[in-house]
Structure formats: C-alpha cells, structure tokens
Amino acid sequence: MASDPDAALMLAFQGGDERAFRTLFDRHGRAMVRFCHHYVKDDARAEELAQDVFLKVHRSAARYQPTARFKTWLYRIASNHCLNELRRGEYAAREPARADGVPSEPADLDALPGGATTPEEAAMGQALAGAVEGLLARLPEKQRAAFVLCRLEGLSYEEIAEVLETSVSAVKSLLHRATVAAAEALAPWSGPEKEVRP
Incomplete structure (x- = not known):
C-alpha cells in the first residue's frame, strides 16, 4: 500500500x-x-x-x-x-x-487513562489494572484477541477481521461478548466514588 x-x-x-x-x-x-x-x-x-x-x-x-x-x-x-x-x-x-x-502490574500502565497524582489514585489505578489483566486472562481466546486489538491497540473492525481471518460480523459478536464480560468485571470502578481498600 x-x-x-x-x-x-x-x-x-x-x-x-x-x-x-x-x-x-x-x-x-x-x-x-x-x-x-x-x-x-x-x-x-x-x-x-x-x-x-x-x-x-x-x-x-x-x-x-x-x-x-x-x-x-x-x-x-x-x-x-x-x-x-x-x-x-x-x-x-x-x-x-x-x-x-502479589499480582503484578500490566506491561504498560501508561496505556491506562489519566495520571495518578495521589497515593489513593495510584492504588486505584493498580487495582483497576489488575482487574483488566484478570478479565483478559478469563476471556476465551478469540474474544481476548478481538478485545485487545480493538480496545487496547486501536484497530478497526475490518482490520481485526483480517488479523483473526474472520468476518466483520464475527468480530462485532466477539467484541460484544467481551464487552459484556468487561462491564461485569469492571463494575466496581464504574461509580463516581469508589473506596480503595488495602
């Protein structure tokens, strides 16, 4: 090209x-x-x-x-x-x-939105990062691949379909199921104020 x-x-x-x-x-x-x-x-x-x-x-x-x-x-x-x-x-x-x-941090915490300025925010960021890593570990192979490629690497549906050698509709289905799982796994962080526990 x-x-x-x-x-x-x-x-x-x-x-x-x-x-x-x-x-x-x-x-x-x-x-x-x-x-x-x-x-x-x-x-x-x-x-x-x-x-x-x-x-x-x-x-x-x-x-x-x-x-x-x-x-x-x-x-x-x-x-x-x-x-x-x-x-x-x-x-x-x-x-x-x-x-x-002790759970490790993901390879690139800079990829997470925002920048921690207080110990509480840093703890929240690490807890959220751990939840994301745990979510990815539990997703089925193809859902994990589609989720990572779309949400973390920024590829389009068409590009993901080429990567996974499948159809765009199949990619959308994989992403829908992965997103539902992500919403459930990350629900504790969806509220306006969440307490960070040691």
Whole structure:
C-alpha cells in the first residue's frame, strides 16, 4: 500500500535494506511486547514472543505482499503466535503474579487513562489494572484477541477481521461478548466514588 510508510519499509527490507527492518522493529517492538504480555502475563516470555514475531516477519520478507496495512499483517502474525502459545496450556487463564505471589502490574500502565497524582489514585489505578489483566486472562481466546486489538491497540473492525481471518460480523459478536464480560468485571470502578481498600 503506497500510503502506508511501514509497508514501504517492509518492501525496502524485502529489497535488501536491513536498516528498514530495524526501523520497523524500533517503531513496533514495544507495542508487540505489550500485545504479547496481554496473553502470557509474563514480562520475560512476552519479550521472547515479540522477538519470535519479528523473526517470523524477517523470515517472511520474500513472501510479503502489501495487500493490507503492515500493522494489520504484523498483528495477524502476533495474534496467531500468541494464540498458539496459549493453546500449549502453560499460560491459559493464569493470573499475573510476581515471585512473592502479589499480582503484578500490566506491561504498560501508561496505556491506562489519566495520571495518578495521589497515593489513593495510584492504588486505584493498580487495582483497576489488575482487574483488566484478570478479565483478559478469563476471556476465551478469540474474544481476548478481538478485545485487545480493538480496545487496547486501536484497530478497526475490518482490520481485526483480517488479523483473526474472520468476518466483520464475527468480530462485532466477539467484541460484544467481551464487552459484556468487561462491564461485569469492571463494575466496581464504574461509580463516581469508589473506596480503595488495602
């Protein structure tokens, strides 16, 4: 796609420009780690999975065709790779936790709206982040993928349909079910004033 600078970089890499691949990695590497973290809840494994994704991109260069936005193609590779990881069973429905058993923070708290200015707001933000991570861990595979791609990565329904290799109507259905689950899971944070308990 001529209007997609990432696709142009991928085509340049296809032509032998290694710097173009490095630029793509610099642009999307952190987002890929964050995306993978939504699936495995483990910082080190998310880094490994993101590296695997870019290795697949590197190896697929000769076959690359810019029929969709590069970002859509990249997320298709990442989504398939992460879903395959989940199907191995090790990370399925595992709650995020540190070695001391305390729930860990998500990979990118900056992605959450607002900025905490008081200890109470910081505690509320961490509790909300934990609830979001717990919600994602409990969603079925395809619902989780659709929810993450739409709500956290900002892809359109059409792009998500391409990533998941399904129809737009199926994406809408997945997102509806995931949104209902999210509304129930995050209900404690929906009121105007919520008390943060230790």
